[in-house]
Amino acid sequence: MQNTIGKLNTRQLEFPAQLIVRQNAVAASSELLEQLSTNKVVIALDEGVRQLAQQSLAFLDQRNLITHAISAADFENISQIDMLCAQQQVDTVIAFGGGKVLDACKRLASLRNVKLVVIPTALSSDCISSPVAVIFDKEGKKLSLPAAIPNFIIVDTDICARAPTRLTQAGVGDLLSNYSALLDMEYAEKQAEIDGFSFLLAKSAANEILYMGSKSLDDPEIINQLAEGLILSGLAMGFSGDSRPCSGAEHLISHALDFLQLGHGLHGEQVALGTKYCHYLRKLLGLPSLNPQVITTLDGLNIQSSPAALGISREDFFKALEIAPSMRKGRITFLEQLAHIPQATLQQAYADAFEPLTQ
Numbered sequence: 001m002q003n004t005i006g007k008l009n010t011r012q013l014e015f016p017a018q019l020i021v022r023q024n025a026v027a028a029s030s031e032l033l034e035q036l037s038t039n040k041v042v043i044a045l046d047e048g049v050r051q052l053a054q055q056s057l058a059f060l061d062q063r064n065l066i067t068h069a070i071s072a073a074d075f076e077n078i079s080q081i082d083m084l085c086a087q088q089q090v091d092t093v094i095a096f097g098g099g100k101v102l103d104a105c106k107r108l109a110s111l112r113n114v115k116l117v118v119i120p121t122a123l124s125s126d127c128i129s130s131p132v133a134v135i136f137d138k139e140g141k142k143l144s145l146p147a148a149i150p151n152f153i154i155v156d157t158d159i160c161a162r163a164p165t166r167l168t169q170a171g172v173g174d175l176l177s178n179y180s181a182l183l184d185m186e187y188a189e190k191q192a193e194i195d196g197f198s199f200l201l202a203k204s205a206a207n208e209i210l211y212m213g214s215k216s217l218d219d220p221e222i223i224n225q226l227a228e229g230l231i232l233s234g235l236a237m238g239f240s241g242d243s244r245p246c247s248g249a250e251h252l253i254s255h256a257l258d259f260l261q262l263g264h265g266l267h268g269e270q271v272a273l274g275t276k277y278c279h280y281l282r283k284l285l286g287l288p289s290l291n292p293q294v295i296t297t298l299d300g301l302n303i304q305s306s307p308a309a310l311g312i313s314r315e316d317f318f319k320a321l322e323i324a325p326s327m328r329k330g331r332i333t334f335l336e337q338l339a340h341i342p343q344a345t346l347q348q349a350y351a352d353a354f355e356p357l358t359q
């Protein structure tokens with residue numbers, strides 16, 4: 001008999017079969033990786049980490065390996081690797097690299113039946129385990145598309161600790177922005193029910209690093225906690241079935257910057273900028289606002305999170321802000337009130353967030 005009371009059902013969720021976060025994780029997973037494939041394996045990688053991939057994965061049977069470079073997370077790259085998988089009867093794809101490679105492969109795995117192993121070489125966003133991939137269209141615009149959750153996640157903290165600091169800083173920015181997204185989840189409570197589990201996961205994820213401001217970003221402890229936080233964050237989105245627990249008004253501002261192709265910020269830097277602006281604007285509006293520690297940690301870790309640092313003029317920032325509420329259909333955030341907020345208040349929030357010395 002079919003249970004018609006949906007809320008009494010337990011939910012069916014896809015989860016990675018295995019998660020390994022530790023120092024030397026790739027070598028420690030050699031047995032697992034060797035046993036994964038009965039056929040051909042594609043190692044999809046960033047050209048910049050080709051040598052590192054070859055060294056790290058040297059224990060795999062080279063006769064079954066095809067190495068394939070991903071130059072961008074766009075439709076062309078996805079169809080190239082898709083064709084390669086079809087022609088060579090590939091049953092396993094190992095995504096070795098940053099967000100670009102992971103996103104392209106996660107999208108591929110949602111379209112084609114392959115096992116997906118992700119080995120991030122940097123911790124720049126919560127894309128590692130999320131069911132969303134950022135894919136560029138022909139015009140260079142970013143699209144957020146449904147993607148497969150990887151079957152295996154191997155985070156080698158030695159490898160990630162060697163990533164450029166700016167990428168790690170961006171990862172911290174993306175993770176701390178959960179606090180802002182969760183405020184919007186609460187804001188929207190009357191119109192969109194809060195999913196308690198995804199809320200809890202997204203909050204615990206960000207709690208991992210809230211007090212990390214005094215540590216150096218290549219400290220193995222911070223790399224480990226950041227990795228765990230970003231993975232939990234991706235799973236929170238999987239639980240929720242959408243990106244709400246990790247994407248509120250601050251992400252809408254970042255999406256608007258992408259849409260208008262403004263500045264040169266990484267995703268995590270742009271959402272950190274959005275988090276700061278939204279924090280000060282919420283305060284001026286008398287809305288519940290962030291734990292100030294979030295701002296302290298963003299600043300303490302020197303995360304580039306002001307328009308000036310990301311090459312965005314004040315005027316352009318406000319252009320992006322204006323269209324931000326329309327960036328995700330159906331996403332309710334406190335910016336739904338934007339049209340009714342006085343200009344002076346919007347400007348004051350900008351000054352509070354980005355020009356603290358001039359006050």
Ligand SMILES: [Zn+2]
Nearest residue numbers: 125126174271
């Ligand atoms: Zn994000």
